[in-house]
Each structure stands twice: as structure tokens, then as C-alpha cells.
Amino acid sequence: MAGEPLSSQLVREADLMVRSLLDDLSRIPGVERLASRDPRLPELAGVETLVATPGEDSFSLYSRGVAQAQAAWPTAPETGGVLERLGRLTLQQGRLLLGCHPDAVRLSASKRATAAALSAAGISAVPTFVPGDQLPDLPGRWVLKPDDGAGAEETLLVADWREARSALERKGAGFVAQPWIDGDSLSLSLLAAAGEARLLAVNRQDVRVTDGRLALAGLGVNAAARQGREYAGLAGRIAATIPGLWGHVGVDLIAGSEGPVVLEINPRLTTSYCGLGEALSINPAQLVLDLARTGRLPEVCSPERGVAVDLRLEISSGQ
Numbered sequence: 001m002a003g004e005p006l007s008s009q010l011v012r013e014a015d016l017m018v019r020s021l022l023d024d025l026s027r028i029p030g031v032e033r034l035a036s037r038d039p040r041l042p043e044l045a046g047v048e049t050l051v052a053t054p055g056e057d058s059f060s061l062y063s064r065g066v067a068q069a070q071a072a073w074p075t076a077p078e079t080g081g082v083l084e085r086l087g088r089l090t091l092q093q094g095r096l097l098l099g100c101h102p103d104a105v106r107l108s109a110s111k112r113a114t115a116a117a118l119s120a121a122g123i124s125a126v127p128t129f130v131p132g133d134q135l136p137d138l139p140g141r142w143v144l145k146p147d148d149g150a151g152a153e154e155t156l157l158v159a160d161w162r163e164a165r166s167a168l169e170r171k172g173a174g175f176v177a178q179p180w181i182d183g184d185s186l187s188l189s190l191l192a193a194a195g196e197a198r199l200l201a202v203n204r205q206d207v208r209v210t211d212g213r214l215a216l217a218g219l220g221v222n223a224a225a226r227q228g229r230e231y232a233g234l235a236g237r238i239a240a241t242i243p244g245l246w247g248h249v250g251v252d253l254i255a256g257s258e259g260p261v262v263l264e265i266n267p268r269l270t271t272s273y274c275g276l277g278e279a280l281s282i283n284p285a286q287l288v289l290d291l292a293r294t295g296r297l298p299e300v301c302s303p304e305r306g307v308a309v310d311l312r313l314e315i316s317s318g319q
Contacts, residue, residue: 001038001058002038002052002057002058002061006038006040006041010077010150011041012313013271013313014075015041016271016274017075017269017270017271017273017274018035018044018075019044020273020274020277021073021075021269021273021285022035022044022047024277024283024284024285024286025285026046027283027286028283028285028286028289031289032048033047033048034047034048034049034050034065034068034069035047035048035049035050035065036049036050036051036058036061036062036065037049037050037051038051039051050064050065059085059086059089062074062086062089063089063093066089066090066093066095067093069095070095070096071095071096071097071098071292072086072090072095072096072097072098073098073099073288074086074087074090074097074099074268075268075269076268077149077150078105078108078109078148078150078266078267078268079109079146079148079149079150080148081106081109081148083099083105083109083267083268084102084105084106084109085102087099087100087101087102087105088102096292097246098247098288098289098292099246099247099248099267099268100192100244100245100246100247100249100267100268101244101245101246102244103244104242104243104244104245104246104267105244105267105268107242107244108242108245108264108265108266108267109148109267110147110148111128111145111147111148111176111178111263111264112128112129112130112147112176114262114264114265115127115128115262116128117241117242118238118241118262121237121240121241122237123234123237123238123241123262124258124259124260124261124262125261125262125263126178126179126181126254126261126262126263127178127179128176128177128178129168129176129177129178130147130168130173130175130176130177131168131169131171131172131173131175135161135164135165135168135177136161136179137161138161138179139160140160140179140180140182141157141158141159141160141179141180142157142158142159142160142161142163142164142177142178142179142180143155143156143157143158143164143177143178143179143180143214144156144157144158144164144167144168144171144175144176144177145175145176145178146174146175146176147174147175147176148174150266154175155213155214156212156213157180157209157212157213157214158212161179164177165177178263181254181256181261182254182256182257183254183255183256183257183261184204184224184254184255185204185205185206185207185252185254186202186203186204186205186224186227186252186253186254186255186260187202187203187205187219187250187251187252187253187270187272188201188202188203188231188234188235188250188251188253189201189202189203189221189248189249189250189270189272189273189276190235190238190239190245190248190249190250190251191247191248191249191284191287191288191291191297191298192235192239192245192246192247192249192297193239193245193246193247193291193295193296193297194243194246194295195239195240195243196236196239196240196297197235197236197238197239197245197249197297198235198297198298198299199228199231199232199235199303200276200280200284200303201221201222201225201228201272201276201279201280201303201306202222202223202224202225202227202228202231202303203219203220203221203222203223203224203272203275204219204220204223204224205218205219205220205252206218206219206220216271216313217312217313218310218311218312218313219271219272219275219310219311219313220308220309220310220311221272221274221275221276221278221279221308221309221310221311222275222276222279222280222303222306222307222308222309223308223310225302225303225304225306225308226304227255228302228303228304229304230260231260234251234260234262235251238251238262238265242265245265245267246291247288247291248268248269248270248273248284248288249265249266249267249268250265250266250268250269250270250272250273251264251265251266252264252265252266271311271313272311274311275309275310275311278307278309279306279307279308279309280303280305280306281306
């Protein structure tokens with residue numbers, strides 16, 4: 001967002017994620033941290049920080065930081081191909097990428113492509129439609145959102161499929177429509193590599209609707225731990241379907257009457273990361289660095305042995 005107004009919807013959670021990651025990294029012997037930072041935000045105490053020089057764009061700033069490091073951990077939205085581009089810049093400079101492969105990011109960034117890939121693999125995913133598609137005459141509400149959006153920006157809840165069809169035609173290319181699915185809003189925190197995954201936590205989402213807009217008011221990290229065994233298999237199937245998923249990955253889903261339905265895959269840190277350490281008595285950043293060093297997923301403790309951690313938020317993503 002260099003040179004643009006900061007988005008109040010995303011800044012708070014983004015800053016929370018960055019601070020949580022830097023704090024976890026600070027507790028790992030031998031790790032030196034270098035962060036990029038928008039000068040409009042409060043300083044990161046005790047962390048060397050890069051800021052853009054006059055006329056320097058965000059990708060050039062990132063490349064400058066990568067050149068000074070051995071590894072890079074990009075934390076950015078998928079919107080507009082930003083996260084994918086950061087991953088490719090990391091690999092082009094011959095540095096260790098502590099994140100998903102750019103090809104997996106590209107697939108996961110598209111809600112329609114994700115739903116198609118999961119459905120083809122026999123995994124239940126929310127039906128996703130683009131302009132020009134014939135929307136089915138399903139009862140109930142629908143959701144309109146950007147195909148590659150992160151958070152709840154420009155996400156709308158409408159009354160029925162007819163209103164969804166009209167709104168989708170107005171929005172045009174780049175937007176999708178999905179039927180609303182009743183059930184519990186959950187997210188999975190995964191550690192993934194080479195087509196396999198370990199389920200770290202099952203998180204409960206407090207999704208609110210205000211004036212037709214969705215927002216995430218809070219998260220119960222590991223609050224649905226008793227469902228861990230049910231979702232461990234789903235985590236593995238998702239990783240096998242998109243083998244380029246690596247490191248920390250989030251999955252949003254609805255636990256409906258007919259079983260879980262996947263909404264989207266977040267190939268990066270998610271807000272739930274901020275409570276993982278406390279919930280599971282682990283250092284999640286250490287798990288990722290160990291994975292990079294050994295190439296093997298760790299045998300982490302069952303989520304059922306952890307505790308629930310409540311994170312209250314102002315605004316964010318929903319269904």
C-alpha cells in the first residue's frame with residue numbers, strides 16, 4: 001500500500017500477524033530478523049526495518065530486503081498476484097522461500113480455481129460462479145466477493161440467486177458468486193509440505209453481518225479442537241490436491257449439516273497464527289524452520305491437548 005491510503009480493514013490484522021511472527025522468530029537461536037515497514041505504522045521495537053526510498057515501489061523494496069537475507073517469509077494478500085510475485089522474486093534471487101510455491105499460490109488465490117480443483121479431487125467445496133455462468137435456483141442467500149480477494153473487502157451478502165446474478169453482472173470480471181451455506185464457520189491451521197499436511201488447530205470464527213457486509217469479529221484459536229480427528233484427513237487430502245502448499249496454510253470452511261464444505265485456501269499466514277503458540281504451547285515459526293531444514297513434517301501434538309485462545313478483532317474476512 002505504499003503511496004496509497006492504508007486499509008483500516010486489513011492493517012490491524014496484518015500488523016498483528018507480522019508482530020506475532022517476529023516475536024516467534026526472536027525466540028529461535030541464530031535467527032536475525034529484517035522486516036519491511038510502512039513508515040505510517042508504529043515502529044517495530046528491536047527489529048531492523050527497511051522502508052521505501054523516494055520512488056521505490058514495494059516489490060523493489062522487498063527485493064532489496066531479500067538480497068540481504070538467506071530466507072524470506074512473505075506475508076501479503078493474494079490479491080492482484082502480490083503474494084505470488086513475492087514468492088517468485090524470492091526464488092529468482094536464490095533465497096529460501098518460507099512459504100507456498102508460487103504456482104500453488106496462484107491456484108489458491110482464485111476462489112473459482114480452488115473450488116474446481118478440490119471438487120475434481122472429491123473434496124466438498126462451495127459452488128463458485130463467475131459472470132456469464134448460469135446460477136442455480138437455490139433457496140436462500142448468496143455471497144458476492146472478489147475472486148482473488150483477501151479479507152472481506154467488497155464482500156456482500158444478498159437475498160437470493162436472482163439478486164446475486166444481477167450483482168455479479170454489475171461487478172463483472174474478477175468477481176464470483178457463492179451460495180450461502182448454513183453451519184459453523186471454522187478455519188484449519190495446517191503445516192504442509194510435498195503433498196502432505198499436519199493439522200495444528202481447528203479454529204472457530206465469529207462471523208458478523210452488518211448492512212449486508214461480512215466481517216470477522218473474532219477467532220477462537222483451537223476452540224474446536226475436539227473436531228481435530230475429523231479434519232486431519234481433510235487437511236491431508238487438500239495438501240495432496242495442491243502439493244505446492246508449504247509451511248503455514250489456512251483453510252476456511254463451513255461445518256454444515258452434510259459435512260464440511262471448503263470455502264477457500266489461504267497459502268500464507270492467517271490471523272489464527274497469532275494464537276497458535278499459546279494454544280498449543282509450541283513455537284509455530286520453529287516448526288516451519290525445522291521443516292525447511294529437515295524436509296519432514298513434524299509429529300506435533302494433537303489439537304485436543306491444547307487450549308482455546310480467544311482473539312477479538314475489529315473487521316476482517318468472512319465467508
